Amino acid sequence: MGRPAVVINHRKCTGCRICVEICSTIHEGAIIEKGARISVTHEHPGFDVVMTCCQCSDPPCVPVCPVEAISFESPTAPVLIDAEGCIACGNCIDVCPIKAIWYHPSGDYAIKCDLCQGLAESPQCVEMCPSGCLEFRDYRSEPRQTPAEVAESLRKNLFAIEQIESKEES
Amino acid sequence: MTTGSFENTVSRGKLLEVNLTSRTDSILEIEEKDARKWLGGVSLGLKILYERIPRNADPLGPENLLLVMAGPLTGTLCPGTRQVVLHKSPHTGLENNSYIGGGVGAAIKQAGYDGIIISGISETPVWLEIIDQKVSFNDASKYWGKDAFYTEEKLKRETERPNAKVLSIGQAGENLVTYACINTDYYSQAGRAGTGAVMGSKNLKALLVEGTQPVRHYDTKAFIEVAKEAHLDLRESSGIYRFRRWGTASSIKWASDRDLQPTYNFQAGMYEDIDKINQDVHENEFWVKDKACYGCPVGCKKLGVLKTGPYKGTVVEGAEYELATLLGANCGIKSLDLLIKANDLVDRYGLDGISTGVTIGWAIEAFKNGVFEQDTGGVALEWGEADTILGLIKQIAMQNTELGKLLGKGVKHAAELKGNDSEKYAMQVKGLELPGWGSRGSPSMALAYATSDRGGCHMRSFAIIYDVTGASLPNGTTGTRWSTTGKGEAVADEQNKSFAKNSLVSCAFTGGTINNDRFVAMLKAGMGWEDYTLSEFIKTGERAWNLARLFNAREGISRSDDEKLPWRLFEDPLPTGEAKGHTVERKQLKALLDEYYTYRGWDMDTGLPTKEKLRELELEGYGL
Secondary structure (H helix, E strand, C coil): CEEECEEEEHHHHCCCCCCHHHHHHHHHCCEEEEHHCCEEECCCCCEEEEECCCCCCCCCCCHHCCCEEEECCCCCCCCCCCCCCCCCHHHHHHHCCCCCCCCCCCCEEEEECCCCCCCCCCCCCHHHHHCCCCCCCCCCCCCCCCCCHHHHHHHHHCCCCCCCCCCCCC | CCCCCCCCCCCCCCCEEECCCCCEEEEECCCHHHHHHHHCHHHHHHHHHHHHCCCCCCCCCCCEEEECCCCCCCCCCCEEECCEEEEECCCCCCEEEEECCCCCCHHHHHCCCCCCCCCCCCCCCCCEECCEEEEEEEEEECCCCCHHHHHHHHHHHHCCCCEEEEEEEHHCCCHHCCCCCEECCCCCCEECCCCCHHHHCCCCEEEEEEEECCECCCHHHHHHHHHHHHHHHHHHHHHHHHHHHHHHHHHHHHHHCCCCCCCCCCCCCCCCCCHHHHHHHHHHCCCCEEEEECCCCCCCCCECCCCCCCCCCEEECCCCHHHHHHHHHHHHCCCHHHHHHHHHHHHCCEHHHHHHHHHHHHHHHHHHHCCCHHCCCCCCCCCCCCCHHHHHHHHHCCCCCCCHHHHHHCCCHHHHHHHHHHHHHCCECCCCCCCCCCCCCCCCHHHHHHHCCCCCCCCCCCHHHHHHHHCCCCCCCCCCCCCCCCCCHHHHHHHHHHHHCCCCCHHHHCCCCCCHHHHHHHHHHHHHCCCCCCHHHHHHHHHHHHHHHHHHHHHHCCCCHHCCCCHHHEEEEEECCCCCCCCCCCCHHHHHHHHHHHHEECCCCCCCHHHHHHHCCCCCCCCC
């Protein structure tokens, strides 16, 4: 048993950003891209990389927090940031191996996926994801690739293109 | 909702105007009563075009406006919303409203606006950056002459904004080809009637927009609830399944089998080589990924890469149905490789795939009929040949040969210039090249083309469904393939509904599946209009349709223009297939038009809205 998490199959993302819309609406009451706890980055030549916290079994963000604002209740519970306690030092953002933590648009505290705890019965991004890219399950909760690494490998895999700069057609 | 307050609504209540002549920007506030009467998108856009563009204005001159309009539901959890580009068309001389996928509308909303109005003309090539309230004018000389894909990618890199939305033109727009298009998200286009030429005439190479302003709902909980129901409608629909799986390419085989697919410049309606370019070939050999527009659960865009062959490494979304038909079957293309390379070139150079395919089809037929042997520099034009098709695309975009300059005017003007009976097979209505749906096999579709606001366009009423698939008519009956009764009403009714949805702005595919009541419910929850009704919503569509007619009437359009279809449709019967021997019958078209004008409350002789109709639609002051 590890921590259940939002598990991502990058190949299936269509770039629709419905996850971003619903996440920010649930958490912020409005659609605001940087208020979502999940990110989608558009990449050339036309695919998207989605990223959110994988709820590591041994989360490196917890020990680097100087005010103990990041915690989990049990080995199977999500890793949560206490917005009230957070001093926005950025240590957790720097240490996260998959770049899944960032500042709230106010700049006052860090945010990350909380699995919609206390807001909805299940992670809403998973409920609304139309492509099967996002699933909520207990899998190996280990950080693997950063969005940039995912982009690089997807690009090679999908397009067999090493050179990512556009060539102009003349 | 309090009057004049858009704090907590899905609409912003604001338009951004950028004047390229004076390099200034300003905000236009929208009054709440106007937000409710006009909604947004095509409806609000046409109001601005009608009020601000004088009669006979030069479409490529400083009086023309380029509008990029979102709508109240664009960029919300409503599935499948888009954006629309409006202007007076340099290709037809009429108003144009051209829809575009991707996410630029959502970005405009997030930047704090319901739409952007570009006015004036820049002296030198410029690209615009709009980040929330900040508008900056940047020198575009290093991008001028470059294709649209290149420009978009470099701008995102230069600004370090990978998620910004970019509208850009390729060489065709710079060279003022009157059917040049605007590109976004690399592979989506505001394709028709010269959006890119208007942008090029303003010396505007690109527009980049990104924002951080939260989009709110009047009643968030209620909005999410309806939006989720609409998402479920789409998930369960079998009609949507085919879009999800094959995109619009799902129609390639279907159309050919029903004698509806323009082939060899509309000489026939079924393509004997269809299985070389149909959706199965795309799915099995080309596509690597489904792609979606902003907020859309369908994902009808199919991204592919050519893994082998002469064009190995070509990456493009497509081919969608229209391009596969008009550059494919209509130009006699018999291989996926060539079709995809043609798709790549028209997208990069920024040409409308429909008008380009129809124009090249006409050119090949005209060449074979000896109309312009001298103009090709001694090179034969051949159906399905790479040199012909790719060569003509390049010449049209670059405007570097006499033939390219001729074809860059579109088939109406090219045929008028060359004569020799080539007008007979110039496949256009009101100057706009016909899309990939035959009308000799579908009388209702002939009426849809005759009455479409911008000429040869299938996106206002896809009336084929009343003839071929037996969709029920507004009068409660079902017609046969060749019947006409009730179909004039059906076309008008569908045009009104499509313009209502185009005011939101809803995609035609998702909007055709989601019940209109859900849109009304989302407007209530999003805007706080508790007494808003379905009839009010549809009336906005009818009002916009009438306003488009008034704009075009001011430029000289009347009933006699609606009666003009290409000679081939009236006189040249389909040679093969289910509809073999059929043409569009003039008598039938007249009967359909009579029923259509009657249903619309338009004058039977002039085909224009009556005073009573304008009063009913609260369009007093917009008469002729």
